[in-house]
Amino acid sequence: MPLMQTLPVGPDTAQWSVWSTTARLVVTDPARLPAAQAIVEASLAAVDRACSRFRADSELRLVSRAAGQPVRVSPLFAELVGVALEAANRTGGDVDPTVGSAMIGLGYDRDFAQLPASSPGASVVVAAPAWQRVELRDRELRVPVGVELDLGATAKAFTADLCARRVANLCDVGVLVSLGGDIATAGPAPCGGWRVRVQDRPEDPRTTVTLPGGAALATSSSVSRQWRRGGQTLHHILDPRTGRPVSPVWRTVSVAAWRCLDANVVSTAAVVRGVRATRWLRDVGLPARLVTRGAHEIITLNGWPADVQVP
Amino acid sequence: MPSREQGQHRITAVTSALVAASLAGSLAVAGVAYSTTTGSEGATPSDEATTGETTGDAVGGGTETTGGPGSQLSPGLELSDDVPHASSGGS
Numbered sequence: 001m002p003l004m005q006t007l008p009v010g011p012d013t014a015q016w017s018v019w020s021t022t023a024r025l026v027v028t029d030p031a032r033l034p035a036a037q038a039i040v041e042a043s044l045a046a047v048d049r050a051c052s053r054f055r056a057d058s059e060l061r062l063v064s065r066a067a068g069q070p071v072r073v074s075p076l077f078a079e080l081v082g083v084a085l086e087a088a089n090r091t092g093g094d095v096d097p098t099v100g101s102a103m104i105g106l107g108y109d110r111d112f113a114q115l116p117a118s119s120p121g122a123s124v125v126v127a128a129p130a131w132q133r134v135e136l137r138d139r140e141l142r143v144p145v146g147v148e149l150d151l152g153a154t155a156k157a158f159t160a161d162l163c164a165r166r167v168a169n170l171c172d173v174g175v176l177v178s179l180g181g182d183i184a185t186a187g188p189a190p191c192g193g194w195r196v197r198v199q200d201r202p203e204d205p206r207t208t209v210t211l212p213g214g215a216a217l218a219t220s221s222s223v224s225r226q227w228r229r230g231g232q233t234l235h236h237i238l239d240p241r242t243g244r245p246v247s248p249v250w251r252t253v254s255v256a257a258w259r260c261l262d263a264n265v266v267s268t269a270a271v272v273r274g275v276r277a278t279r280w281l282r283d284v285g286l287p288a289r290l291v292t293r294g295a296h297e298i299i300t301l302n303g304w305p306a307d308v309q310v311p
Numbered sequence: 312m313p314s315r316e317q318g319q320h321r322i323t324a325v326t327s328a329l330v331a332a333s334l335a336g337s338l339a340v341a342g343v344a345y346s347t348t349t350g351s352e353g354a355t356p357s358d359e360a361t362t363g364e365t366t367g368d369a370v371g372g373g374t375e376t377t378g379g380p381g382s383q384l385s386p387g388l389e390l391s392d393d394v395p396h397a398s399s400g401g402s
Contacts, residue, residue: 003398003400004397004398004400007394007395007396007397007398008394013396024397026396026397176396176397178397178398178399181397181398181399181400182399183397183399190396192391192393193389193391194396194397195391195393195394195395195396195397196395196396196397196398196399197395197397197398197399198398198399198400199398199399199400200400201400207390208390208391208392208393208395209388209389209390209391210388210389210390210391211386211388212386212387214386215386216386217399218399219399219400221400224400252400254399256385256386256388257385257386258385258386285385286385287385287386287388302385303385303387303388304388305388305389305390308390308392
């Protein structure tokens with residue numbers, strides 16, 4: 001059971017399954033919860049229609065079928081692609097939205113919940129970082145032939161930010177939105193701040209931190225969303241330059257920022273960068289917590305409070 | 312309303328500012344809408360593709376700004392031993 005589902009669900013909280021993970025919504029005024037949930041569900045549905053890899057009627061699939069021809073897309077999809085390309089630009093290509101073909105080649109070609117835990121097929125490695133060849137002009141998008149988009153590294157965090165802002169603005173309430181642990185907040189925080197437990201697996205070291213209202217937190221992990229194919233254990237964070245899952249130096253990387261999108265881009269890039277991550281994170285300056293592959297060591301940077309050792 | 316060319320120059324300037332901010336040690340860009348500059352290989356600057364710095368809203372609803380004064384600073388975190396509102400694990 002995901003750790004999120006072990007947390008209490010009070011009158012201020014709604015929780016449901018989406019995108020093979022858990023959505024959790026907490027508001028500072030329980031009376032606003034139904035309206036807030038409706039806003040979040042509508043936003044999730046719109047993002048799903050725009051950029052799901054797994055539904056034939058999504059805009060992402062429409063662009064894929066266009067065989068390199070430009071396609072006029074919705075404002076939302078243009079924004080989703082835009083922030084993904086910006087993430088690639090800001091990370092020097094470590095977070096690349098053109099790893100879709102690589103994901104398919106490794107067998108991640110359907111909703112993760114429907115992915116067989118193990119399959120005998122051989123992986124097809126597709127190493128073709130191509131984000132610089134994607135052209136987005138206003139709402140006109142052209143993806144080169146043979147390139148498949150996968151916005152998984154940015155879309156969920158972007159959506160968490162979007163939902164939190166909309167709920168805060170439309171319901172006039174403090175709000176926390178978590179999509180699979182990508183957490184965005186907006187509006188006033190409850191007394192003492194938003195408390196977020198940071199932990200991947202039950203056996204992993206954990207900490208609980210408080211976030212001020214408007215802050216965000218994301219965790220990227222090399223042990224989540226794993227599957228086996230051709231006798232190899234694979235996971236969903238790929239090195240775009242090799243088309244293969246990154247060699248896990250870090251078990252998890254958590255980052256706090258003022259946007260969940262920023263937090264998740266940085267945490268994902270840190271996993272991809274491996275041993276080069278800590279120096280880069282110091283330069284970036286965002287609070288970060290890194291857990292080594294065997295969970296034997298925890299590194300905290302840039303003001304992230306050190307874990308309290310439990311005797 | 313600025314012309315398309317003016318808009319592109321302004322957006323490129325925003326992008327440059329974001330890159331500079333990143334190099335200076337801050338990726339916190341809340342309150343500044345993102346922009347994207349991409350182009351095909353070998354594109355000249357004038358050929359750069361841009362997407363607007365403000366967004367259309369397919370789902371409807373609300374002024375969408377985040378952050379505010381001081382939002383360029385990283386959020387401060389503190390430890391807590393109280394019941395959490397949410398958890399963040401791998402995603």
